[in-house]
Amino acid sequence: MKLITAVIKPHKLNDVKDALKAIGVQGLSVEEIKGFGRQGGHTELYRGAEYHIDLIPKVRIDVVIDADRVQEVVDCIVEAARTGKIGDGKVWITPVEQLVRIRTGELDADAV
Amino acid sequence: MPEVPIDAGNTAWMLISTALVLFMTPGLAFFYGGMVRSKNVLGMLMQNFFAMGILGILWALIVFSLAFGKFGDGGWIGNMDFFAMEDVTQKGAILGQGTWVAGGAGLTLTIPLILFCAYQMTFAIITPALITGSTADRMKFRAYVVFISAWLILVYAPVAHWVFAGGWLAKLGALDFAGGAVVHINAGAAALALCILLGKRKGWPETPMHPHSLPWTMIGTGILWFGWAGFNAGSALAADGIAAQALFNTFTAASAAMIGWVIVETMKDGKPTTLGAASGAVAGLVAITPCAGFVGGMSGILIGLVTGGVCFLALGLKHRFGFDDSLDVVGVHLVGGLLGSILLGFFATTKVNAGGFDGLFAGGGTDLLLHQVIASFVTLAFSFAVSFAIGKVIDLTIGLRVSEEDEEIGLDLSQHAETAYAS
Numbered sequence: 410m411k412l413i414t415a416v417i418k419p420h421k422l423n424d425v426k427d428a429l430k431a432i433g434v435q436g437l438s439v440e441e442i443k444g445f446g447r448q449g450g451h452t453e454l455y456r457g458a459e460y461h462i463d464l465i466p467k468v469r470i471d472v473v474i475d476a477d478r479v480q481e482v483v484d485c486i487v488e489a490a491r492t493g494k495i496g497d498g499k500v501w502i503t504p505v506e507q508l509v510r511i512r513t514g515e516l517d518a519d520a521v
Numbered sequence: 522m523p524e525v526p527i528d529a530g531n532t533a534w535m536l537i538s539t540a541l542v543l544f545m546t547p548g549l550a551f552f553y554g555g556m557v558r559s560k561n562v563l564g565m566l567m568q569n570f571f572a573m574g575i576l577g578i579l580w581a582l583i584v585f586s587l588a589f590g591k592f593g594d595g596g597w598i599g600n601m602d603f604f605a606m607e608d609v610t611q612k613g614a615i616l617g618q619g620t621w622v623a624g625g626a627g628l629t630l631t632i633p634l635i636l637f638c639a640y641q642m643t644f645a646i647i648t649p650a651l652i653t654g655s656t657a658d659r660m661k662f663r664a665y666v667v668f669i670s671a672w673l674i675l676v677y678a679p680v681a682h683w684v685f686a687g688g689w690l691a692k693l694g695a696l697d698f699a700g701g702a703v704v705h706i707n708a709g710a711a712a713l714a715l716c717i718l719l720g721k722r723k724g725w726p727e728t729p730m731h732p733h734s735l736p737w738t739m740i741g742t743g744i745l746w747f748g749w750a751g752f753n754a755g756s757a758l759a760a761d762g763i764a765a766q767a768l769f770n771t772f773t774a775a776s777a778a779m780i781g782w783v784i785v786e787t788m789k790d791g792k793p794t795t796l797g798a799a800s801g802a803v804a805g806l807v808a809i810t811p812c813a814g815f816v817g818g819m820s821g822i823l824i825g826l827v828t829g830g831v832c833f834l835a836l837g838l839k840h841r842f843g844f845d846d847s848l849d850v851v852g853v854h855l856v857g858g859l860l861g862s863i864l865l866g867f868f869a870t871t872k873v874n875a876g877g878f879d880g881l882f883a884g885g886g887t888d889l890l891l892h893q894v895i896a897s898f899v900t901l902a903f904s905f906a907v908s909f910a911i912g913k914v915i916d917l918t919i920g921l922r923v924s925e926e927d928e929e930i931g932l933d934l935s936q937h938a939e940t941a942y943a944s
Contacts, residue, residue: 453731455732455796456797456800456836456852457789457837459790460731461729462729
């Protein structure tokens with residue numbers, strides 16, 4: 410079992426979600442977050458005063474998936490989330506020890 | 522006080538104007554409320570709304586009398602003739618008959634005197650409320666209430682008397698159609714005094730303190746613009762051609778000032794902002810206020826255009842001199858009020874209003890210009906000095922500023938035990 414975490418541009422969320430559904434991913438969770446990477450922040454102007462905003466809005470997606478489908482899911486996210494401009498985000502993979510479906514008590518691959 | 526019959530058309534217009542001007546104070550609350558951080562928004566709204574509470578009562582009790590008693594005496598302050606609404610009748614009246622006003626004929630009101638009192642009350646409410654923009658995020662609510670109450674009596678009443686009630690500045694020959702000096706220079710100077718006394722907000726200017734809801738600010742701007750029709754066109758005190766001229770000048774000056782502000786802003790910073798468009802419109806409304814019923818042709822548009830650009834550049838004053846005029850009351854109201862009052866010395870023409878004077882461009886020479894400069898700077902100096910003194914006394918007794926911890930928590934929770942937005 411693997412946990413795939415992707416931090417993407419907020420406006421690409423629908424594309425990523427639809428692409429993952431299309432390849433049969435059964436579930437994911439999404440959170441609105443703020444952060445910075447190489448893109449840095451942006452500048453806002455209020456009555457001539459410049460404010461530098463370091464932390465900018467991103468969306469984080471978590472998907473837990475069977476280990477043999479990891480590459481397919483990662484490729485799918487990367488393809489759907491890419492704009493080619495700085496700030497497209499990152500995807501990383503972490504091992505998951507166990508997965509339990511609360512309703513039935515099923516484990517791991519059965520619980521995905 | 523001689524009675525005159527009331528005119529139904531004039532009375533209808535002035536009833537509407539009174540409601541329009543009152544609506545500007547909630548408009549101002551939203552204009553400012555959108556610009557503060559979300560932890561201080563109720564504090565800002567409460568200060569503005571509470572002005573409609575306390576100042577209306579003070580007006581009825583004593584301030585109308587102090588401002589408009591002894592109308593046309595060419596003096597410094599009214600008297601107690603109208604104390605507690607004594608003799609403020611439902612009939613039309615002639616104020617200041619036998620004085621210098623209109624060659625001894627006085628000001629003929631063809632609306633009920635009680636309506637004139639109500640109309641002027643709405644000015645007395647919004648003027649102190651304008652100050653809240655400079656003191657944002659850090660003034661104790663109690664200190665605020667004491668300040669605006671004392672200010673209405675000690676600053677607003679005399680200045681209104683000098684200018685609106687045939688006092689010494691009016692007799693000198695200075696013009697102020699709807700309150701460039703009485704409202705905007707007056708409030709702007711007080712705002713400067715108070716923000717110097719209070720000191721900077723914690724973290725200003727290093728920490729970003731950007732507006733929490735510009736949509737609110739835009740709504741507030743719309744309400745102010747709408748209400749300003751009553752403010753300026755209502756100052757004709759009649760439903761006549763001068764009122765129509767004032768209305769037209771008011772709206773087109775706001776349009777031109779928005780354009781002026783946004784052009785200069787875009788040239789300097791690269792982007793036209795919504796806050797800039799809103800601020801420019803308000804600056805134009807401020808500048809046209811003294812001029813509205815005295816200028817014609819393209820004058821209103823020219824005044825607006827200049828004001829928009831100059832007021833944008835005036836925002837830099839607070840950074841240069843280091844006073845935290847949080848929402849730019851000085852840059853918009855003091856500078857806008859000064860510009861309008863002084864430009865009137867150039868653009869005024871008796872072709873538009875026979876009750877006014879000709880300015881420099883209308884062949885009237887420099888007399889009016891000189892009187893406008895005197896009226897502007899006397900008002901500025903008087904308001905600054907007395908406001909500073911009132912503020913200092915409050916600071917030494919109950920304290921002007923909230924504690925550092927309360928400022929950190931925000932005025933909503935620390936002053937009013939509420940929060941604006943559920944979290």
